[in-house]
Amino acid sequence: MLLRHTIACLLFVFNLVYASSLNHTKTRNEVIIAHHGAVATDDRRCSKIGMEVIREGGHAVDAAVAAALCLGVVSPASSGLGGGSFMVLSLSNGVAKAFDMRETAPLLASKDMYGGNTTLKATGGLSVGVPGELAGLHKAWKQYGKLPWERLVKPAEILALRGFKISPYLHMQMEATESYILNDNGLSSVFAPHGKLLKVGEICYNKKLAETLREISKFGPQAFYGGKIGINFVKDVQNAGGILTLEDLKRYTVKEKEPIxxxxxxxxxxxxxxxxxxxxxxxxxxxxxxxxxxxxxxxxxxxxxxxxxxxxxxxxxxxxxxxxxxxxxxxxxxxxxxxxxxxxxxxxxxxxxxxxxxxxxx
The missing domain is CATH 1.10.246.130 (Gamma-glutamyltranspeptidase, large (L) subunit, C-terminal domain)
Structure with missing residues (x-):
């Protein structure tokens, strides 16, 4: 598979507002003004998933977790388990907290490891850092979540397993990386199963990601940072020329900071x-x-x-x-x-x- 350093943008994408409220006013097709809560992502499907979590009595963190995992399925060029993220919380009691779940450099990283080849910084195994998104989402959920972890992971798993429509944005990203996709067995099996890129509106299935999410829903982040998923992930990265190790995954730590x-x-x-x-x-x-x-x-x-x-x-x-x-x-x-x-x-x-x-x- 193509190994790219990705960053998940968790809470600050405003292309679409899909609001959850018992008393809201619809002003136009794309925007809802709400009085009790709102979930905003760059994909309606993920906003809806977050909204449903809120309606079930979930905390805002619950909604953020479910929506972020959804984005990793339907918008994999911008988000995903292999990347990192940031989260800023402003709680009802006045407390504010920031979670730094960005990727970190592997232990074997050095300042001259790219040898002047700028391409290696962007694609391939050497571009892969230690992923932090899953660890950060789980830590925030452990502190503030109300709904079961499995409930929050399930919607993303279902999307990956049963299929989702290719969005115009995802298709644009697929076209920009077409040569990578077609020359990679893992990527082509998902995004070009018949030898050509899927078109906008066609159904995309990512069953291996669904299996990964199923394991994570049952066993939490330890399945990723020390279990079978982590072992396979490290193997794939190293086969692609990377330096990531299982020790890197086991040592990853989410940083809690004070917001600016x-x-x-x-x-x-x-x-x-x-x-x-x-x-x-x-x-x-x-x-x-x-x-x-x-x-x-x-x-x-x-x-x-x-x-x-x-x-x-x-x-x-x-x-x-x-x-x-x-x-x-x-x-x-x-x-x-x-x-x-x-x-x-x-x-x-x-x-x-x-x-x-x-x-x-x-």
Whole structure:
């Protein structure tokens, strides 16, 4: 199978809102305004699964787990058990918590292991880190979940076993990686069972993933991080040229962190700390808040301001690093600082743009 480093985007995809409520108002086909709860993912089927969990009395974490596992089935190019994720919780008692379940580098990893070959960073066995999504979802569920674990995994298992329709987005990703799919027995058996890529709307079956989810529903994450699934996973990665070991899986640890926050337009915005993209997002919001909103960001001038702000944000972002190995205290403080954002805003010209060096680039 094609081994790619994937990141699961768990709670922050807003293409579609599918809300759960006993009292809601439908404003248009794609959006529902609710008063008691909502589940938002980038696939209606997964949003519906999360909604059903809420209606059964499940916690928001229960819904997030079920929806995330669903996304790993119907949107495997963007999410899945082989990747990692972040989760930010804001609880009813005022407590906020962040779960860092991102992938980590294998124990045998080294800074020169790619030998200058950038392709190896993106595809193949050497691109595979130690997956964290399943461990993180299970840990969050253990702390806050109300429904049985098996209940949350079952919908994804059923989708993989009984089949699901290929979405336009998934088909686009399949076309972008067609050569990989057709040259890989595992991938082609799922996405091109008759020698050609499945089309939008055609049914896709992933029975091996269904078997994996069934084991996980019964035995929890230990089936993945130390059991038969983990052993087979490590074997596949190593056969593809990777350096992942069973010891890597057994030693994986989810990190619990304090969320970062800023005040924006009178609201407290919570975000994921590094190594996520939370700090750059906070800096962008702080810069844009210096304009009179919403009028200050309307029209072509508003687009220009957003683009210029993003240039500054990405330049500052280059000073970040893995907090496990790099001291990023100072740059993180700047990225959350309103004072620093004001300095950058003053450097934005409404009538012109500049070369990269103006923004801190090289």
């Amino acid at each position: 926050s800023i005040d924006f337009l009178g609201l407290k915005i919570l975000g994921m700390p590094p190594p996520s993209g939370g700090p750059p997002m906070m800096l962008l919001l702080n810069i844009l808040a210096q304009y009179e909103l919403p009028s200050g960001l309307s029209g072509t001038l508003g687009i220009h301001r957003e683009i210029e702000a993003l240039k500054h944000v990405f330049a500052v972002r280059m000073n970040l690093g893995d907090p496990d190995f790099v001291n990023i205290t100072a740059v993180l403080s700047d990225m959350l600082s309103t004072k620093f954002a004001k300095v950058l805003k003053k450097d934005i010209n409404d009538n012109m743009t500049y070369n990269s060096s103006h923004y801190g680039g090289k």
